[in-house]
Amino acid sequence: MIHARGLVQVFSTRSGRERSQVRAVDGVDLDVAEGEVVGFLGPNGAGKTTTLRMLTTLLRPTEGTATVAGYDVAREPVQVRRHIGYVSQSGSTGSVARAGDEIVDHGMLYGLSSAQARRRGEELFEQLDLQGLWSRQPKTLSGGQRRRLDIAMGLVHEPSLVFLDEPTTGLDPQARANLWTHIADLRARRGATVFLTTHYLDEADHLSDRVVVIDHGRIVASDTPDALKSRVAGDLVDLEVADAAQVTAAAARLERAARSADASEPVEVDGTHVRGRVQRAGVVIPGLLRELDQDGITLTSIEVRRPTLDDVFLTLTGRSLREGG
Numbered sequence: 001m002i003h004a005r006g007l008v009q010v011f012s013t014r015s016g017r018e019r020s021q022v023r024a025v026d027g028v029d030l031d032v033a034e035g036e037v038v039g040f041l042g043p044n045g046a047g048k049t050t051t052l053r054m055l056t057t058l059l060r061p062t063e064g065t066a067t068v069a070g071y072d073v074a075r076e077p078v079q080v081r082r083h084i085g086y087v088s089q090s091g092s093t094g095s096v097a098r099a100g101d102e103i104v105d106h107g108m109l110y111g112l113s114s115a116q117a118r119r120r121g122e123e124l125f126e127q128l129d130l131q132g133l134w135s136r137q138p139k140t141l142s143g144g145q146r147r148r149l150d151i152a153m154g155l156v157h158e159p160s161l162v163f164l165d166e167p168t169t170g171l172d173p174q175a176r177a178n179l180w181t182h183i184a185d186l187r188a189r190r191g192a193t194v195f196l197t198t199h200y201l202d203e204a205d206h207l208s209d210r211v212v213v214i215d216h217g218r219i220v221a222s223d224t225p226d227a228l229k230s231r232v233a234g235d236l237v238d239l240e241v242a243d244a245a246q247v248t249a250a251a252a253r254l255e256r257a258a259r260s261a262d263a264s265e266p267v268e269v270d271g272t273h274v275r276g277r278v279q280r281a282g283v284v285i286p287g288l289l290r291e292l293d294q295d296g297i298t299l300t301s302i303e304v305r306r307p308t309l310d311d312v313f314l315t316l317t318g319r320s321l322r323e324g325g
C-alpha cells in the first residue's frame, strides 16, 4: 500500500539575511502492507507531518520516491489522492453548512453522484455514531463528534488507505476510547489500511499492528509494539527491602540477575528500594527470590512493571514522549 525509498524533504528558511536549510525528512524508507494499521511516532519536529504530507501528495519530495495505493506520488498525484483518505490535524469541518451537506459535497468532489454520496454519508453517520446529527452545523458538535465527522469525510469515497494525523489530540479520554473503537473498526469492517500519527503512546500501543518511530527525519525503529517493548526495555523490578542494612546485598543479587539476563541499565538504589531491569521477570524472579531468601534478606514488597512504549521511546530517542507535548 505504501512503498517509500529514500524520501527527503529539505526546507529553506530565512531569518533576516540568514538563509538556512532544514532537512526535515532525511532518507525515509517505508513499507506498509494492505490491511495493516501502522502508528507513526516521533518527538516534536521529528518529521512525521512532513512525511505524511509527501505521502499524501501535498508536498513534493526533495529526493526519493514513493508509491501510495499503487500510484507514484510525484507523477500521479491525482490518482493517489483519489485512492486515499486524509484527515489532517486541524480537520476540515469548520464551515457553516450542515454536517450532512458537507459530507455529500465532499463525496461529489470525489466523483460520486449526489445519491451515492448521500447513501454513503448516511452509512458512515451510522457506523461512526453520528445518527441524528445530519442537519447540525459542525461547529455545534462536541469535539469527539467533530473528529468523527472529519473521519467520515475522509472515508466518503471509500479509500482503501487512510491517513490520520493525530486523530484524537484534544479529546477527553472517553471520546478518545470511543474513536479508537471506530478506527479499529475501519480495518475490521472494511479491510482498510490505516497510517496514523499520534502523540499518545497508549494509542499507538492499542491500535497499531506495527509502530514506526522517526527521529531527526530518520526511521529508528519499526516493529510490533510488543516486540519493541521486549527488545528495548526489559521488565522493571522494584524490590523494597525490610532492613536498610541489607539493601546493598539485595542490590548485588538483583544486579547479578539483571546481568545474566543481559539488561543494559545499572541497578539503582533509592532508600530501601532497589530497582533494575531484567529481560523476562517471570523467568528471573523465582530464582532471585530463592537467593534473597538464602541470604536471609526480607522483602516488604516486590513490584514488576512491564515495559511501556514510553520506555522504548526514551531508549530510542533519548526523550520521553510524555515530556514532549
Ligand SMILES: Nc1ncnc2c1ncn2[C@@H]1O[C@H](COP(=O)(O)OP(=O)(O)OP(=O)(O)O)[C@@H](O)[C@H]1O
Residues within 6 Å of the ligand: 011, 012, 013, 022, 023, 024, 025, 042, 043, 044, 045, 046, 047, 048, 049, 050, 051
Ligand atoms: N514549511 C516549513 N518550512 C521550514 N521548516 C519546516 C517547515 N515545515 C516543517 N519544518 C521543520 O521540519 C521539521 C519537521 O517538522 P514536522 O512538522 O514534520 O515534525 P512533526 O514530527 O510532525 O512534529 P509535531 O509532532 O510537532 O507535529 C521541524 O524542524 C520543522 O520546524
